[in-house]
Amino acid sequence: MSDPLRLGIAGLGTVGAGVVKIVRQKAELLAHRAGRPVVVTAVSARNRDKDRGVSLSDYAWEDDPVALATRDDVDVFVELMGGSDGPAKAATEAAIAAGKDVVTANKAMLAHHGQALALAAEEAGSVLRFEAAVAGGIPVIKALTEGLAGNQIERVLGVMNGTCNYILTRMEGAGLTYEEAFAEADALGYLEADPELDVGGIDAGHKLSLLASIAFGTQVNFAGVALEGIGQVSIDDIRQAGDMGYKIKLLGVSQMTGRGLEQRMAPCLVPETSPLGQLVGGTNMVVIEGDQVGQIVMRGAGAGEGPTASAVMGDVIDIARGTRVSTFGQAASSLAPVAAAATATPAPYYLRMALLDRPGALAKVATCLGDAGISINRMRQYDHVDETAPVLIVTHRTTRSALDEALAAMARTGVVASEPVALRIERV
Amino acid sequence: MSDPLRLGIAGLGTVGAGVVKIVRQKAELLAHRAGRPVVVTAVSARNRDKDRGVSLSDYAWEDDPVALATRDDVDVFVELMGGSDGPAKAATEAAIAAGKDVVTANKAMLAHHGQALALAAEEAGSVLRFEAAVAGGIPVIKALTEGLAGNQIERVLGVMNGTCNYILTRMEGAGLTYEEAFAEADALGYLEADPELDVGGIDAGHKLSLLASIAFGTQVNFAGVALEGIGQVSIDDIRQAGDMGYKIKLLGVSQMTGRGLEQRMAPCLVPETSPLGQLVGGTNMVVIEGDQVGQIVMRGAGAGEGPTASAVMGDVIDIARGTRVSTFGQAASSLAPVAAAATATPAPYYLRMALLDRPGALAKVATCLGDAGISINRMRQYDHVDETAPVLIVTHRTTRSALDEALAAMARTGVVASEPVALRIERV
Numbered sequence: 001m002s003d004p005l006r007l008g009i010a011g012l013g014t015v016g017a018g019v020v021k022i023v024r025q026k027a028e029l030l031a032h033r034a035g036r037p038v039v040v041t042a043v044s045a046r047n048r049d050k051d052r053g054v055s056l057s058d059y060a061w062e063d064d065p066v067a068l069a070t071r072d073d074v075d076v077f078v079e080l081m082g083g084s085d086g087p088a089k090a091a092t093e094a095a096i097a098a099g100k101d102v103v104t105a106n107k108a109m110l111a112h113h114g115q116a117l118a119l120a121a122e123e124a125g126s127v128l129r130f131e132a133a134v135a136g137g138i139p140v141i142k143a144l145t146e147g148l149a150g151n152q153i154e155r156v157l158g159v160m161n162g163t164c165n166y167i168l169t170r171m172e173g174a175g176l177t178y179e180e181a182f183a184e185a186d187a188l189g190y191l192e193a194d195p196e197l198d199v200g201g202i203d204a205g206h207k208l209s210l211l212a213s214i215a216f217g218t219q220v221n222f223a224g225v226a227l228e229g230i231g232q233v234s235i236d237d238i239r240q241a242g243d244m245g246y247k248i249k250l251l252g253v254s255q256m257t258g259r260g261l262e263q264r265m266a267p268c269l270v271p272e273t274s275p276l277g278q279l280v281g282g283t284n285m286v287v288i289e290g291d292q293v294g295q296i297v298m299r300g301a302g303a304g305e306g307p308t309a310s311a312v313m314g315d316v317i318d319i320a321r322g323t324r325v326s327t328f329g330q331a332a333s334s335l336a337p338v339a340a341a342a343t344a345t346p347a348p349y350y351l352r353m354a355l356l357d358r359p360g361a362l363a364k365v366a367t368c369l370g371d372a373g374i375s376i377n378r379m380r381q382y383d384h385v386d387e388t389a390p391v392l393i394v395t396h397r398t399t400r401s402a403l404d405e406a407l408a409a410m411a412r413t414g415v416v417a418s419e420p421v422a423l424r425i426e427r428v
Numbered sequence: 429m430s431d432p433l434r435l436g437i438a439g440l441g442t443v444g445a446g447v448v449k450i451v452r453q454k455a456e457l458l459a460h461r462a463g464r465p466v467v468v469t470a471v472s473a474r475n476r477d478k479d480r481g482v483s484l485s486d487y488a489w490e491d492d493p494v495a496l497a498t499r500d501d502v503d504v505f506v507e508l509m510g511g512s513d514g515p516a517k518a519a520t521e522a523a524i525a526a527g528k529d530v531v532t533a534n535k536a537m538l539a540h541h542g543q544a545l546a547l548a549a550e551e552a553g554s555v556l557r558f559e560a561a562v563a564g565g566i567p568v569i570k571a572l573t574e575g576l577a578g579n580q581i582e583r584v585l586g587v588m589n590g591t592c593n594y595i596l597t598r599m600e601g602a603g604l605t606y607e608e609a610f611a612e613a614d615a616l617g618y619l620e621a622d623p624e625l626d627v628g629g630i631d632a633g634h635k636l637s638l639l640a641s642i643a644f645g646t647q648v649n650f651a652g653v654a655l656e657g658i659g660q661v662s663i664d665d666i667r668q669a670g671d672m673g674y675k676i677k678l679l680g681v682s683q684m685t686g687r688g689l690e691q692r693m694a695p696c697l698v699p700e701t702s703p704l705g706q707l708v709g710g711t712n713m714v715v716i717e718g719d720q721v722g723q724i725v726m727r728g729a730g731a732g733e734g735p736t737a738s739a740v741m742g743d744v745i746d747i748a749r750g751t752r753v754s755t756f757g758q759a760a761s762s763l764a765p766v767a768a769a770a771t772a773t774p775a776p777y778y779l780r781m782a783l784l785d786r787p788g789a790l791a792k793v794a795t796c797l798g799d800a801g802i803s804i805n806r807m808r809q810y811d812h813v814d815e816t817a818p819v820l821i822v823t824h825r826t827t828r829s830a831l832d833e834a835l836a837a838m839a840r841t842g843v844v845a846s847e848p849v850a851l852r853i854e855r856v
Contacts (some may be wrong), residue, residue: 142571397611
């Protein structure tokens with residue numbers, strides 16, 4: 001049998017401990033599949049004494065992840081510390097410089113430094129892989145980078161933050177306000193230390209930027225992701241979108257256009273009968289559209305010890321088998337810098353507003369839309385509540401700039417009680 | 429840039445022509461992703477003069493696929509002829525013997541000869557891959573073999589024959605009889621030359637046996653697949669299962685049990701709200717359950733030029749990149765021979781029968797179930813039609829042998845007008 005593949009694991013939270021457990025408990029299975037034993041030789045974490053539910057006494061301990069990453073008895077540096085900079089980045093760079101291969105779950109680090117790290121890995125002849133950074137246990141990085149590599153990718157979209165989907169699902173199912181559902185997710189430990197990473201769409205935006213790089217052969221451009229969180233989504237929107245046959249999801253969408261790379265992470269409406277519309281709770285879903293394959297939908301757990309450790313192990317076994325694929329699916333030096341598209345692809349929009357009880361109010365609103373060249377697909381006015389009448393409008397396909405023009409004109413009519421909610425309806 | 433990877437393609441039907449088109453039209457994209465050019469050097473088919481919508485004049489022509497497979501200017505033999513034996517097998521064996529790598533879409537050949545071919549490839553140091561053989565464009569072989577390799581796989585199931593799903597969907601949606609839906613699928617060219625391959629579940633059974641080999645580390649055992657086609661499914665079953673909240677699908681299920689390997693391909697009921705229940709038309713879906721990752725669902729086109737060619741190209745690009753994974757995910761010599769489980773895992777069942785209009789008829793049927801230790805979850809009796817009353821029963825979890833005992837006892841009561849329909853309800 002060949003030499004064992006030796007892992008050095010930095011970061012022993014739930015995922016790191018999960019990886020250690022798999023390596024210990026599935027030694028024979030892994031050796032069969034990888035064609036050689038996979039072992040842990042050294043580990044590193046902030047707190048040596050914490051009980052992690054698994055024995056670490058067989059492994060060398062390093063307080064310093066950089067020291068771990070460069071040990072002679074480590075072939076693969078497994079980075080599970082997190083954080084876009086600091087120790088994670090320093091240790092990853094050190095590992096690459098020392099000719100080690102790297103497996104990471106760190107979406108923030110790759111969203112900010114992916115191009116530089118991929119280039120460094122390429123120059124050093126190292127492999128840098130990150131299946132666990134996107135959509136947890138779903139092997140979507142592999143599908144996009146390898147399985148669908150014969151396709152011109154047309155669009156990648158999906159629900160990539162389970163916490164946001166949990167909050168939206170609870171608002172809908174239990175009639176909670178955003179604040180109540182947020183508090184519930186917090187109590188369950190679903191939120192990042194900085195919750196804005198979740199509910200602000202930043203974490204999901206990181207993931208989207210990595211998928212886009214592979215899909216379109218471009219340098220990671222996280223700064224080009226148009227980010228909008230779920231904090232503005234109200235229970236009224238969820239209910240009334242439901243009345244019109246839609247669900248509201250924090251949806252990431254990436255597509256290449258003549259205007260540049262479009263990357264959006266924002267609450268959108270999707271048909272309730274679509275696979276994305278039917279996604280509930282913390283589950284993730286990624287949809288890949290290719291010119292040959294059509295639409296591929298992948299669904300699974302987006303987080304958690306087992307699913308994330310599964311993704312880490314997929315990368316580890318690849319390396320053990322001798323598979324060496326470029327970080328973003330082609331030589332980092334061949335990835336094109338790309339400008340963000342200034343405007344989004346036209347789409348239908350959902351509008352919700354409260355109209356004052358005045359004669360001709362609805363006509364004024366409709367006129368604003370018509371003047372901006374926007375036609376109305378469906379409109380509903382509900383009974384008056386407190387002097388105002390809720391009105392829902394689904395437009396036909398329009399540009400966001402035409403919509404903004406119409407919204408500005410509506411504000412000048414004096415019949416719209418507060419700023420209308422406008423949500424994109426994504427084709428899925 | 430490195431040397432080009434040179435393909436020899438045998439079989440120029442829609443998929444073969446699709447592969448040629450991708451190689452010609454996406455040369456730059458493929459070279460970027462593969463790290464080297466991918467070219468076709470030679471082709472082979474039965475009819476040289478047929479118009480395939482793509483120029484073949486740049487390629488050497490071989491009438492004999494064995495001659496193609498062993499050409500000095502071919503690195504990868506792409507086998508798209510089909511058929512479990514004959515020229516496909518002869519040429520694949522010749523290619524392996526000549527040290528070529530092989531990419532095939534041939535599920536029948538692998539279901540019957542997969543172990544021997546994988547062993548031969550292993551001994552010759554060749555790669556033999558078959559993503560296109562299972563579930564068309566869905567990269568499920570890659571997900572199972574590579575992405576989820578850190579998991580003990582617990583169950584693999586899915587809808588893997590689009591033609592059957594099309595027929596069942598049309599029966600339900602348009603109220604067609606089986607014969608009418610079959611004739612429609614035939615007119616659309618959806619059926620294999622021998623339609624029994626589709627509607628008898630054989631084609632889907634081939635695919636299931638390949639997935640099971642990877643999932644459980646066992647030698648392909650197609651003979652061990654319990655096969656049942658869709659020919660016995662009636663429009664009444666579809667409607668009445670619908671009344672109870674279920675859809676009928678030709679479902680393949682594979683799981684390892686203490687009694688041996690269970691592989692079933694048969695019409696089953698699944699909840700209409702489940703992803704499998706919501707699958708319509710020719711789309712495929714494969715569900716993989718692993719001990720770490722939980723449930724992964726993958727959906728996409730199961731056939732057609734683009735999707736199948738996409739899968740072939742995934743394998744080709746892997747080889748171009750230097751990826752060398754064993755055919756069934758571990759050394760062929762390490763795959764264990766496995767006995768088929770003699771009995772299926774217990775499950776709830778759906779029963780439909782016509783009861784004669786006699787006092788105590790329903791009680792007699794219920795007694796037969798009770799005597800066999802089977803409890804009833806739900807029961808419905810409908811209005812009488814022609815002297816008999818349709819009765820639907822959903823049982824609690826039971827063994828098939830207990831159910832068969834109850835059905836035999838029912839036949840002896842004299843109150844059941846014709847043989848009851850019994851369909852398994854699969855947990856999904």
